[in-house]
Amino acid sequence: MNEAVASRARPRTALWVAIAIGVAIALLVTVLATRDPASSRLVRSPLVGRTAPDMDAPTINDAGRFSLSDQRGKWLLVNFFATWCVPCQQEHDDLVRFAAAHTGAGDAAVVSVVFSDETSDVRKFFARRGGDWPVVADENGTYATAWGVARVPESYLVAPSGLVVGKITGGVKFAFLQAQLARFEAGR
Amino acid sequence: MNVNASLGTAAVAIGFAASAVGVVTLGVGLRRRQEKLLRLGRTYALVALVGVVASFVVMERALLGHDFSLEYVAEHGNRAVPTMYTFASLWGALEGSIILWTLILCAYTVAVTVRFRERVVDPLVAWATLTMLAVSTFFFALMLGPANPFQAVAGRIPLDGPGPNPLLQDHPLMAIHPPFLYLGYVGFTVPFAFCIAALVTGRVGEGWLATTRRWTLLSWGFLTVGIVLGAWWSYEVLGWGGFWAWDPVENASFLPWLTGTAYIHSVMVQERRGMLRVWNLSLLLATFSLTILGTFLTRSGVLDSVHSFTQSAIGAWLLSFFGLVVGVSLGLIAWRGDRLRSPGRVDSPVSREGAFLANNVLFAAFAFVVLLGTVFPLIYEALKGDPVTVGRPYFDRMTMPIGLALLFLMAVAPVLPWRKASHEVLRHRLLWPAWAGAAGLVLAVVVGARGLAPLVAFGLGGFAAGSACRQLVLAARAARRSGMSPFGAVVGRANGGMIVHLGVIIVAVAFTSATAFSHGDEVRLREGETATVAGHTVTYLGTEREETARKTTVKARLRLDGGQVFAPALNRYPNATQTIGTPSVDVGLRRDVYLTFVEAPKQPGGSVVIGVLVEPLVSWLWIGGLIMAIGTLLALVPGRRRLPTAPVSEQPVTGQVPDDELVTA
Numbered sequence: 001m002n003e004a005v006a007s008r009a010r011p012r013t014a015l016w017v018a019i020a021i022g023v024a025i026a027l028l029v030t031v032l033a034t035r036d037p038a039s040s041r042l043v044r045s046p047l048v049g050r051t052a053p054d055m056d057a058p059t060i061n062d063a064g065r066f067s068l069s070d071q072r073g074k075w076l077l078v079n080f081f082a083t084w085c086v087p088c089q090q091e092h093d094d095l096v097r098f099a100a101a102h103t104g105a106g107d108a109a110v111v112s113v114v115f116s117d118e119t120s121d122v123r124k125f126f127a128r129r130g131g132d133w134p135v136v137a138d139e140n141g142t143y144a145t146a147w148g149v150a151r152v153p154e155s156y157l158v159a160p161s162g163l164v165v166g167k168i169t170g171g172v173k174f175a176f177l178q179a180q181l182a183r184f185e186a187g188r
Numbered sequence: 189m190n191v192n193a194s195l196g197t198a199a200v201a202i203g204f205a206a207s208a209v210g211v212v213t214l215g216v217g218l219r220r221r222q223e224k225l226l227r228l229g230r231t232y233a234l235v236a237l238v239g240v241v242a243s244f245v246v247m248e249r250a251l252l253g254h255d256f257s258l259e260y261v262a263e264h265g266n267r268a269v270p271t272m273y274t275f276a277s278l279w280g281a282l283e284g285s286i287i288l289w290t291l292i293l294c295a296y297t298v299a300v301t302v303r304f305r306e307r308v309v310d311p312l313v314a315w316a317t318l319t320m321l322a323v324s325t326f327f328f329a330l331m332l333g334p335a336n337p338f339q340a341v342a343g344r345i346p347l348d349g350p351g352p353n354p355l356l357q358d359h360p361l362m363a364i365h366p367p368f369l370y371l372g373y374v375g376f377t378v379p380f381a382f383c384i385a386a387l388v389t390g391r392v393g394e395g396w397l398a399t400t401r402r403w404t405l406l407s408w409g410f411l412t413v414g415i416v417l418g419a420w421w422s423y424e425v426l427g428w429g430g431f432w433a434w435d436p437v438e439n440a441s442f443l444p445w446l447t448g449t450a451y452i453h454s455v456m457v458q459e460r461r462g463m464l465r466v467w468n469l470s471l472l473l474a475t476f477s478l479t480i481l482g483t484f485l486t487r488s489g490v491l492d493s494v495h496s497f498t499q500s501a502i503g504a505w506l507l508s509f510f511g512l513v514v515g516v517s518l519g520l521i522a523w524r525g526d527r528l529r530s531p532g533r534v535d536s537p538v539s540r541e542g543a544f545l546a547n548n549v550l551f552a553a554f555a556f557v558v559l560l561g562t563v564f565p566l567i568y569e570a571l572k573g574d575p576v577t578v579g580r581p582y583f584d585r586m587t588m589p590i591g592l593a594l595l596f597l598m599a600v601a602p603v604l605p606w607r608k609a610s611h612e613v614l615r616h617r618l619l620w621p622a623w624a625g626a627a628g629l630v631l632a633v634v635v636g637a638r639g640l641a642p643l644v645a646f647g648l649g650g651f652a653a654g655s656a657c658r659q660l661v662l663a664a665r666a667a668r669r670s671g672m673s674p675f676g677a678v679v680g681r682a683n684g685g686m687i688v689h690l691g692v693i694i695v696a697v698a699f700t701s702a703t704a705f706s707h708g709d710e711v712r713l714r715e716g717e718t719a720t721v722a723g724h725t726v727t728y729l730g731t732e733r734e735e736t737a738r739k740t741t742v743k744a745r746l747r748l749d750g751g752q753v754f755a756p757a758l759n760r761y762p763n764a765t766q767t768i769g770t771p772s773v774d775v776g777l778r779r780d781v782y783l784t785f786v787e788a789p790k791q792p793g794g795s796v797v798i799g800v801l802v803e804p805l806v807s808w809l810w811i812g813g814l815i816m817a818i819g820t821l822l823a824l825v826p827g828r829r830r831l832p833t834a835p836v837s838e839q840p841v842t843g844q845v846p847d848d849e850l851v852t853a
Binding site (some may be wrong): 013015025026034061 | 466484504507511514515521524526528566570621767
């Protein structure tokens, strides 16, 4: 008798609290599930929508002199990297694939900018892991400063018009780059 | 034909089948109430253990035998790496770490079935076994699916591999820190399983608590040791002089520790007063869920972390499993919760149960703050699209007041009687702990400590230490009165707990002093030059170069304070392009002098840059951790039958609440 009275009088706090927490956790799980991995993230940058800062420098891998203004008319991926950075090592194969996929058509190219690293290490890195696109040394970090690079790897997608359309932090993935390219092509 | 790949995959398949069939058998047995089926649970648990032990052995055989036809060995093995690190590289990367996880899980499952073999037909035990087997089914499935450690190399078999990450082959602590962490992490599966069993069977009396008390305490102890060893490793290896960086991986191990600690305290309220039942269940469910969430955060690559594992499809699996665990837990709580709530109330906030309640609020807040800081970058980015970093300042600012409040509670709670404390009792019992606090404060000021927060921490540390010592002294007196050995004064939950408290206080004091008062600088020196940095003279004697197939090491020989010679080093591994520093530390009880080799000479005989960091009391972090471990072990030893006059007494079997210390003290 007492028991029955007690249970009727007892509020259903546990139920409501469980539902509230359930909703909160469901939201958290949704957020977690829809996050891209820490690599390949399109982020905001004041540079997006502006003309790419100019770059005119000798390359360190016998690709002659590199000038950004010569690249008008095709997509350009400007990749800031260092050989000591693990995500940079991981993204390298994807970059090689991306560069190879577009060499034939000539509709997109890659340029790498060294971020505080030794030239000799970079040469060895490319010799071992492939990649024949221009690599530009950035002795005093001039380019990194001009582009607003905080930490490597960071990549910028420059449209054929010379405008920066996207900043990518973390290692890039081949599929991601292709998708971005298709997206920007469609949006133009 | 690849022997190791085939054997390993077969072993994993056996384990998976045994766990899955075990779950079904126990489920059917419970449904049809067939005792014969329930008795099979132990056999299945045993077969699953055999499967995972076999896969562990095969993987070690492949690693030690340098079988580079396995992808895991090809990616993490190397012929020149010393055997110990090769052995430890089983848990140095994603796939292998799942083997270790599953091994420990299956061992716990078998231990549970052996421990409760007399009660095998009891639905509570059967449900618990079923839950544990279900969890191991999931982990075996991971090894068959996205984290297959026995994947064969595609294409040509390499002749040698790059070896483990250089940071993981530099210090023996790396070999023992992860197993301890996993013993703790995975151990929480046992109380979780009993929790689920209690909710499903509706037998939520105090019985299952008593059953799992020691298991929880043991896991908690392992996790504590694992976390302290991790901090020590990071101090000895990473070279920045710190030991805790609020990195997602560290937070992932710290979160279950916080909720587990809250549980260990609040469960006493339930045992004593029958209150907080739903809360205690929730804490255990949260602890287990957080171990899975932490595993997801560190292994899915959603967060940037210094120790992040490589990315793979495992993220989706772990997240789904987390969702399942949370869903089932919350569903059970929603279904049973309101029936379990006890009508009891906390009579007065100034009572033992009031203090435990405050303790739990603080630990829950602590866990929330850490969880929020860990996942906030992801939430913010999902809403705003911008990346944001939550760093040390947030964690330091938010957790410092909580830590201080916990120290205060640690001082006051042990002397509080149950139900209600009078002013006289408080004044009497807190008298000399308060003097100890004052002494701690004065001592800190005399030796030169300044700043509000550190001084408050030292004062409260002394206060809490006084309180813990008072309890131990009273226990020793009681033991002597009843003619028992003084050893009786330190065993049992209450007394062992006080030793753990002393360890925590030592850790807190060391943490405060090493973070607030560490100082140092970097200095450029030519050969033979001497400089004074942070009160210590450093003479640079020259460099030494050692080349092996595995690494090239450059050591800077430094004479510290005109005495001993230390040699911090820079290591370059051929397969990794980054340079790894190895600090050299003059360890002392009062302070460590932490020497790092920042910049090697550009040309032979050139100048070098040396970092000197003085960290007061930092060694006490590890000593405090050791004391916590000893205290946990003592708490696991069954205490003597308590006299009602003992400083802390458990409810006697008769169920009658004894006279409190209030009356007898």
